[in-house]
Amino acid sequence: MFTIDNTTIILSAVLLVMALLTSLINPFFRKIRTSVASMEPTTPEEEDEDEESSSTQTAVENISLPPVSIVFTPHDNASELEKYLPLYFNQSYDSDFQVIVVMPQGDHETSDVLKRFADNKRLYTTFIPDSSRYMSRKKLAITLGVKAAKYPWVVMADICSYPQSDRWLQSLAQHCMKGRELVVGYTRYEDGTPDYRVFERYYEARYIMREYQHDHAYRCPFNALMFRKDVFLRQEGFRGNLKYLRGEFDFMVNKYAHDDNLAFESSPEGTLIEEVPTDKVWLSKHLFYMENRQHLRGSGRHRCLPVIDQLTLHGNYLLQFAALAVSLLTHNWIITAASALGILLTLVLRMVIGKRALNRFDIEISAWKVIPYELAIAWKKLGYKLKYRRANKYDFISHKL
Numbered sequence: 001m002f003t004i005d006n007t008t009i010i011l012s013a014v015l016l017v018m019a020l021l022t023s024l025i026n027p028f029f030r031k032i033r034t035s036v037a038s039m040e041p042t043t044p045e046e047e048d049e050d051e052e053s054s055s056t057q058t059a060v061e062n063i064s065l066p067p068v069s070i071v072f073t074p075h076d077n078a079s080e081l082e083k084y085l086p087l088y089f090n091q092s093y094d095s096d097f098q099v100i101v102v103m104p105q106g107d108h109e110t111s112d113v114l115k116r117f118a119d120n121k122r123l124y125t126t127f128i129p130d131s132s133r134y135m136s137r138k139k140l141a142i143t144l145g146v147k148a149a150k151y152p153w154v155v156m157a158d159i160c161s162y163p164q165s166d167r168w169l170q171s172l173a174q175h176c177m178k179g180r181e182l183v184v185g186y187t188r189y190e191d192g193t194p195d196y197r198v199f200e201r202y203y204e205a206r207y208i209m210r211e212y213q214h215d216h217a218y219r220c221p222f223n224a225l226m227f228r229k230d231v232f233l234r235q236e237g238f239r240g241n242l243k244y245l246r247g248e249f250d251f252m253v254n255k256y257a258h259d260d261n262l263a264f265e266s267s268p269e270g271t272l273i274e275e276v277p278t279d280k281v282w283l284s285k286h287l288f289y290m291e292n293r294q295h296l297r298g299s300g301r302h303r304c305l306p307v308i309d310q311l312t313l314h315g316n317y318l319l320q321f322a323a324l325a326v327s328l329l330t331h332n333w334i335i336t337a338a339s340a341l342g343i344l345l346t347l348v349l350r351m352v353i354g355k356r357a358l359n360r361f362d363i364e365i366s367a368w369k370v371i372p373y374e375l376a377i378a379w380k381k382l383g384y385k386l387k388y389r390r391a392n393k394y395d396f397i398s399h400k401l
Helices: 006-024 044-061 078-089 108-116 137-148 168-173 195-213 229-234 248-256 279-295 299-330 333-360 367-390
Strands: 068-072 097-104 123-128 153-157 161-163 182-185 187-189 224-228 262-265 272-274
Touching (some): 068 137, 068 168, 078 108, 078 161, 097 108, 123 137, 137 153, 137 229, 153 229, 153 248, 168 182, 168 224, 182 248, 195 262, 195 299, 195 367, 224 248, 279 299, 299 333, 299 367
Parallel strands (some): 068 097, 068 153, 182 262
Antiparallel strands (some): 153 224, 182 224
């Protein structure tokens, strides 16, 4: 039977307002500035912003580009070096650049690959001494590469990633202007990566990109980071976190970013493509981040908004389905209709908002997958946290006692 009273009206209104508001408490709804105008239809307000962005981009392109050193620190990555080094050597860049490869002594496979590029004048090779202990060999390799760099700007990149275009270096270097000390380059997974992993990476990256936008840089989940050599050496590089095996990009941004000295390059031309992660690599990234975030400044502030988003997401669904179940049991069809409409409104809004955000970065994931993937984020994180708790904490540091 239909029972219309004040309580029913208020509950119905609450259900509908909750569905609307919680759909907007969403990382996909918050606007992110990108390096180029979107290909989507734009509103007049967005067109004004794009015109402003375009004029800024034109001004950036007019600056004199600095010579750059690109540093790679491969470890058992001979095949990746062979495939991807030519893509870096062949960058179309309006200034000089060099490619520095820092490898472990005794890595004969990597050495054989580098011999094939020995006649390339851009290549410089150096080695990590076998005697180095009690520090991350990855961070040591980067430090040696920076010291060997002959140019004032250094790009730290992952050799398991490759540039999407021959203008990748040019796109990053366009941000090298007065006041800038760091430039982060966007990275995406290559085609063939499971949809959920692509989604989760982009979902998390939305928070990071917004922090860059508001000059509160916390970490760098991407595979390209450009910085000034003199700043790195003056502030003693990775001093303070050398014992942690991973997290070199995170620690760099967390230590050196301040005010508006960081720029973010997200254009297709300035994008790196990372290889499909194996299950081991995927899990390792999450576990090492859970260790490293305990030593990053601003970790609590960074984690606050994602927690709020997930609580509102799950809280809305819980309220809507609880109201639906109770109303069916009590035959209150007004509440039934309101909760059903609230669920439908939630699903439609979250799919539309999510799909539009995915399209802005050319991510091809079906709209319907936004719903289960959003819900899975918190539960996947719980799984990673349980695995981290069971892990041997000495696996994350170089000090083996």
